[in-house]
Amino acid sequence: MTVARKAAAALVAAGMAGSALAAARGPAAEGGFYTAQQASDGSALYAERCAACHGPALEGTWEIPALTGKFVANWAGRPVGDLKAYVARAMPQFAPGSLAPDETDRIVAYLLSANGWPSGATPLGSGATLDRRLPAPGPRGMAAAAAAKPGEL
Amino acid sequence: MREAGPGDFSRAGRRAVLRGAGSFAAMAGLQACAPGGGGVASAGSPPSATGRPPSLVPLRATLDQLIDVKCCIRPLRAAGPNLGTEVIGDTLIVHNYGHGGSGWSLSWGSAEIAVGKALSVLPEEIAVVGCGIIGLTSAVVAQRAGLKVTIYARELIQRTRSFRASGSFTPDSRVALAEPAGPQFGDTWERMARLSWKAFRTYLGLPGNPVEFVDSYALSDKPIEKRHWPADPAITGSFATAGAPQQNSEFAHYNERIKDIMPQAVDIPAAENPFPVAYAQRQSAMHFNFASYGHTLLSEFFERGGHFVNRDFHSRAELAALPQKVVIHATGYAARDLWGDRTIIPVRGQTGWLVPQHEANYGVRYRNVSLLSKGDGVVVMNNNPDIGEMLGVGNSLELPDRSAIEEGLAIIAPVLRVRGA
Numbered sequence: 001m002t003v004a005r006k007a008a009a010a011l012v013a014a015g016m017a018g019s020a021l022a023a024a025r026g027p028a029a030e031g032g033f034y035t036a037q038q039a040s041d042g043s044a045l046y047a048e049r050c051a052a053c054h055g056p057a058l059e060g061t062w063e064i065p066a067l068t069g070k071f072v073a074n075w076a077g078r079p080v081g082d083l084k085a086y087v088a089r090a091m092p093q094f095a096p097g098s099l100a101p102d103e104t105d106r107i108v109a110y111l112l113s114a115n116g117w118p119s120g121a122t123p124l125g126s127g128a129t130l131d132r133r134l135p136a137p138g139p140r141g142m143a144a145a146a147a148a149k150p151g152e153l
Numbered sequence: 154m155r156e157a158g159p160g161d162f163s164r165a166g167r168r169a170v171l172r173g174a175g176s177f178a179a180m181a182g183l184q185a186c187a188p189g190g191g192g193v194a195s196a197g198s199p200p201s202a203t204g205r206p207p208s209l210v211p212l213r214a215t216l217d218q219l220i221d222v223k224c225c226i227r228p229l230r231a232a233g234p235n236l237g238t239e240v241i242g243d244t245l246i247v248h249n250y251g252h253g254g255s256g257w258s259l260s261w262g263s264a265e266i267a268v269g270k271a272l273s274v275l276p277e278e279i280a281v282v283g284c285g286i287i288g289l290t291s292a293v294v295a296q297r298a299g300l301k302v303t304i305y306a307r308e309l310i311q312r313t314r315s316f317r318a319s320g321s322f323t324p325d326s327r328v329a330l331a332e333p334a335g336p337q338f339g340d341t342w343e344r345m346a347r348l349s350w351k352a353f354r355t356y357l358g359l360p361g362n363p364v365e366f367v368d369s370y371a372l373s374d375k376p377i378e379k380r381h382w383p384a385d386p387a388i389t390g391s392f393a394t395a396g397a398p399q400q401n402s403e404f405a406h407y408n409e410r411i412k413d414i415m416p417q418a419v420d421i422p423a424a425e426n427p428f429p430v431a432y433a434q435r436q437s438a439m440h441f442n443f444a445s446y447g448h449t450l451l452s453e454f455f456e457r458g459g460h461f462v463n464r465d466f467h468s469r470a471e472l473a474a475l476p477q478k479v480v481i482h483a484t485g486y487a488a489r490d491l492w493g494d495r496t497i498i499p500v501r502g503q504t505g506w507l508v509p510q511h512e513a514n515y516g517v518r519y520r521n522v523s524l525l526s527k528g529d530g531v532v533v534m535n536n537n538p539d540i541g542e543m544l545g546v547g548n549s550l551e552l553p554d555r556s557a558i559e560e561g562l563a564i565i566a567p568v569l570r571v572r573g574a
Contacts (some may be wrong), residue, residue, distance in 0.1 A: 031338040053552060061553070062312060063223070074465045094550035134474055 001116050033080055033132065036108030039119060042110030045103055047124030049092055058114055067128020072115050084108050101125070173505070201416035206427035209571045210513040210525055212531060214562045219531065221506040225317035228486040229253040229546070231392050231499045233338045233405075235488070236266050241473035243445050246273050247481045250488040251288050251497055254326030257318060257441055258284045259535035261352035262345025264294040271479045272298060280305055280477035282466060285315035288483035289450050294458040303460040303477060311448045314485060319504050319532050320446075321525065322415075322439035324349065324408065327500050327542055331405040343410045350414055354440060361445030362528055366437050369516030369525065371418065372430040372568055382541055397498050401541040427571040430519065437518070442528030466491055501545035505533035505558030519568045522561040535561030 047056065049068065053064050060066030075083050088104045090096050105125040113119060116137065122129055218302050227574065230251030239246050244470040249267040258476045266290060275301065281292045284306035310316060324346040324363055329338055356364040371377060382401035390399040398404065408415065416437035426433040454463075466472060472480050482488070509530050516525035523534045535557045536544050 063225075063317065065307070070463075078467070086467055086490075094548075096490075096549070 022140050032061055032118040032122070033112050033129065033134070034105070034114075034119055034124035035121065036119045038109035038123055039113035040045070040110075042106035042113075045107050046110050049103070051101065053093065058111070066134045068115055071111075076136045078110070079114070079131055080124065081113050083111075083134070084124070086129060127132065157471040157537060164507040172494075176297065179491075190473065195455060196298070200415060201397075204424055205277050206572050209427050209515060210510075211571050212510060212515075212517065212526065212535070213568050214507065214531075214566045214569055215440065215525060215557060216562060218507040218531070219505055219533075219555075219558065219562070220508055222503060222555045222558055223317040223499065223506065224503040224551050224553040225314040225329055226486050226549055227254045227500040227502060227545075228256075228488070228550055229327045229329075229500045230494070231330045231333035231398075231496045232499065233342070234259070234263060235494065236263065236270075238270055241469055243478055244439070244473040244475070245271070245479045246472060247479065247485045248488075248492075249291055249481055250283070250485050250492075251494070252287060252485075253328040253500065254318075254502070255328040256315060256485065257286050258322045258326075259328070259342070259345040259349055260290040261294070262348035264291040265348055266341075267291050267483075268294045268298055271295060271300070271481060274479060276477070276479040278303075278477050279479040279481060280472075280475045281481045281483060282306065282472060283313075283483035283485060283486050283487070284308060284310050284461070285483065286310065286483065287315075289483070291481045291483055292459060293450060293453050293457070296454065296459060301458065302454075303462060305462045305464050305466070306494055307465050309362050309461065309465070310451065311443075316443050316447065317504070318536060319502075319525070320354065320441040320443055320527065321475050322350070322441075323377070323388045325406050327404065328407075328467075329405040330398055330403045332403065333392060333496075334405050338405070339407050339410065342407045346407070346411050347414070350411070355440075356386055356446070356449065359445075359449065361449070362442055363443055363446035363449045364439060365528075366416075366439050367515050368429060368435050369438050369518065369523075370421075371434045371436070372428050372519040373432045373518060374430060375432065377420070377432050378436055380439050380538070380541075396495070397547050398543065401543055403544040428517070429569055429570055429572075430568050438467065438541035440525065440527060444529045498546060499549035501548035501550060502536075503534075503553050503557065504537075505555075505561070506530035507533060517565065517569065523563040524565060524569075535560050535564070 013102065046058075050067075054060055054067050055064075058067035069098050084104055087108055088097070088099060088101065091099065095131065098123075105123070109119075112124075112134070117134060124130070163331050179496065228251045230253065233249040234251040234253075237248050239248075247267050247270045249263055252263065256263075264287070279295055279300050279302055281288050281295070281302060281304045284292075284304050286303060288306060292304050293303050301551055306313075325342065328342065353364045357366070382404075384402035385400050388400045392398050392403055418434040418436040421433040421435050423431075466484075472482060481490070486497065488494050489499075507524075507530055509528065510526050511528075513531075514526050516523065518524075521535050521537050523532075523536075525532045
């Protein structure tokens with residue numbers, strides 16, 4: 001299953017209007033936040049390091065936050081670096097700080113991908129890529145992100 | 154940035170005459186967010202001499218009754234809860250977090266302190282960040298003082314860690330470490346515990362029994378003795394060197410201060426012991442029924458015009474950017490990350506829940522295992538008493554382990570066949 005299909009599956013599983021978000025995502029847009037390879041690698045890492053608590057489809061539980069839906073509302077408008085810093089610092093909860101920096105990048109890439117934020121040619125992780133704010137969800141926000149050059153958002 | 158310590162508060166001054174030889178260790182079996190055990194209490198006053206066992210409906214502790222296993226992390230803060238204040242930009246932050254396994258039990262007294270500090274700058278309106286038992290109680294106390302309150306939180310109380318406690322009045326359960334807390338904290342603790350006790354009593358007998366008392370029976374094959382935790386000289390590390398407690402003797406205990414109001418354990422003579430076990434004690438204990446209590450408190454909050462905003466915070470600056478310029482910060486364990494408070498030590502606990510058995514309205518403790526009949530189920534805990542308060546210390550894995558509960562049910566089931574049932 002491709003990353004895009006996984007992302008769409010996760011969105012559908014979460015009961016979101018996933019198709020619009022996924023469709024608005026450019027396959028390799030300059031305005032992307034991570035590379036498809038990072039997201040693909042991140043999917044495997046997520047399964048290994050995160051899924052035990054957050055669930056195989058990011059669905060969460062009554063007690064543990066889902067990484068879809070409210071997650072998008074929580075992080076939209078913030079610099080992607082904030083999300084990375086939080087994951088690096090606080091996750092996984094039973095061993096916070098135990099993810100290597102490149103592992104964190106890949107897991108964050110997977111989470112962004114699964115929630116419809118666009119991929120691109122520039123890998124997540126370097127300084128400028130972390131300063132960009134995650135656009136609001138919805139076709140317009142995502143399309144703007146996909147069309148933008150790095151640094152524009 | 155200033156953090157006012159608990160010593161900032163005046164002495165409660167009512168404790169001196171309250172010292173005695175009794176123990177609340179039996180309560181350890183019922184501590185908020187699951188206990189570390191710790192043995193059972195020594196006898197206090199003589200029991201009523203009826204000469205025959207009370208008529209009890211047996212508790213059903215069978216696997217088919219198990220409907221939930223909940224796990225949570227207590228926010229043990231070495232120096233006791235953070236009740237200090239700090240100013241960020243133009244915003245007064247009043248902390249109210251880090252109550253260990255005593256958040257429910259101290260909630261009203263702790264809210265009284267926090268809201269008092271908030272009122273001292275004469276706001277008309279405040280924000281409360283966090284909607285666990287501390288945040289929600291703080292919000293209601295602030296409303297009762299006439300303030301307009303907005304709660305900002307990830308969840309309403311029903312999905313917070315507070316609802317994954319065991320929900321008993323255990324006000325000194327992993328609430329502080331003796332040395333970092335210092336001698337002054339005892340006075341603040343006592344003030345919070347006494348005020349909370351009075352507040353909880355105002356909920357007794359209300360529809361749905363948000364707060365109630367039941368008898369709990371401690372059962373043993375051997376005579377029941379008070380458990381002590383002397384310092385083990387072989388353990389040289391401590392919180393000071395390791396950043397987390399290394400043995401039971403480091404934990405602070407204060408329940409002796411309020412033994413004049415808390416019911417003590419009493420020995421039950423053999424003729425009055427309804428259980429098929431040689432030794433038994435009975436103790437009345439207060440507990441909170443989550444469903445009813447949460448509903449009651451939330452109803453008051455909304456009836457008084459409270460607003461709830463669903464949001465998450467990731468930095469201190471975000472609290473200071475709220476429109477309300479007085480903010481009560483009550484995020485519990487989450488303060489470890491949000492406020493970077495590394496003195497919060499995770500202490501894992503878990504509870505199993507059986508189908509409610511309202512007709513068997515009591516608790517039982519035997520070996521590692523305790524049962525307590527509550528409004529929303531019979532809570533089951535399986536905690537090795539030899540580990541005491543150290544159980545779960547440093548463990549932030551918040552996934553339930555059903556097998557421990559199943560094991561516990563198998564241990565306690567044989568002693569539940571009460572005489573005359």
